[in-house]
Amino acid sequence: MSETGTPEVDDWRVYRGTGLTAPEPVASLPSPPPWRTFAGQGTVERPSDDGGEGARRIGGRRRLPRVPDPHEVTMVNAALYLGRPLLVTGRPGTGKSSLAYLVAAELGLGPVLKWPISSRTELHDGLYLYDAIGRVQAARTSSGEEVDIGGYVRLGPLGTALLPFERPRVLLIDELDKSDIDLPNDLLNVFEDGEFEIPELVRLAKHQPTVTVYTHDRGGTAEVTDGRIRSRAFPVVIITSNGEREFPPAFMRRCLRLEMRPPTAEQLGMMVAAQFGDTSGLDVERLIREFLDRSEQVGGLATDQLLNAVHLAARLATSGAYEIDGEWGKLMTAIWHPLASLEPE
Missing domain, CATH: 1.10.8 (Helicase, Ruva Protein; domain 3)
Structure with missing residues (x-):
């Protein structure tokens, strides 16, 4: 019982919007519903240092908790519980992008993986890039030795976020409304399945099942088995939009929505x-x-x-x-x- 005589109720919130950096990662995050549980194997280590990016974004001299919008706190927690992307809308400069850094800092989820979107962005830009020309040029000067394909594959921010991390990463898909009309629909299967294939590695899987590739993290690498990347803990996906266009209903069905209000x-x-x-x-x-x-x-x-x-x-x-x-x-x-x-x- 509380001091007022009313029954005490467990606070369901994991994220509180304080803006304070957690000294240690939050002990436990809510388990997603069964249809949002993924079967990725292994554990990929995430970097602990973001090179000061978080402090630059949300301030590194905070002594008191920030005053969050209660609706913001509710919707972030709903996204955590449901394992769904959070579509954050609002006018420019209301802190939409900063929300990703606040969540990562408070929950101790490591550096934010940022994917800035332009009109030329395609799905494969976020998943991975394969430098075929660089590999061919290296093969010409390798004196007959086989050139490791892993040195020419680099996962994008979305591809890195889907690696089998023990704890979810925070992925910021920034200004999706600037994208080509097809990109939101192209994201649907990735959001639903939590996995994707790298065809160049799938073709080599019989004689080279495990390949070490570069990730989007600074200096990061990860092992990919059979050319497939499968999420273990689905990332905390925060998508921002300035409202320049509407998204298709199929995309909106897979997202929760938060309208950011101007700060007080x-x-x-x-x-x-x-x-x-x-x-x-x-x-x-x-x-x-x-x-x-x-x-x-x-x-x-x-x-x-x-x-x-x-x-x-x-x-x-x-x-x-x-x-x-x-x-x-x-x-x-x-x-x-x-x-x-x-x-x-």
Whole structure:
């Protein structure tokens, strides 16, 4: 019983949106439903260091927990429990991509695997790349020795995420709405089956069943058996979209959806603190108020535009230029330009 006399209820949430890095990985993650359980064999080691990418994305000077949106926390946990991709929508600059780094940091899931999407991106770009020309050129200078094909196969971010890791990796598929119209449909089988084949390795499987290939992680390698990669713990997939187009119903059926809301003044303040630490000497509250007012006037600004202003204010504070409202106001108008157009109002 709690102190108020009401029965205590176990908190079902694994992810809480604190923004704090876990000193150790979360002891246990929820088991997926039977239809989202995969049979990958073996264990691939994941790197523990992301080269500072997470700290750069979410701030490395955070002393207090961030203030999360309760709906964000609910939907991330639902995706963890169901083993389904989370489609994160919202206007630019609302922290859609950062969510992947927050989840990885809090749950101790290692470096985020990022797959940025463009209009020319195809499924095989995310799965693997095979340098056939490089292998042929190497064979010509190898004095008759057989050239190991594994040195010319590199798994993409999606392919790496599907390796049989003991704990799931976090995969960020960034700005999927920029893709060719076929890519969302091409992802369906991979999301459903949690596995794929590398045909170049399948053809060699009889006389070379195990091949060591490169992964998307810095300096990473993994063994591939019989040319097939099969997930053991399905990755935490976070897909971002700026809403530039709709996705097909078959794709949407396999995803959960989260609409990111613009951050509040309190959330912006904690974001500034996480990036800059001590901001004494700067009127951060005033900057945030002016940022929110400007954002409302122009139809929405990105949070990194606020961070740019704080960084510049910190640099100019010692010179006194920060106190000159006229000059500072013109500078902020230039930095806080509308996202839809660079033309002056």
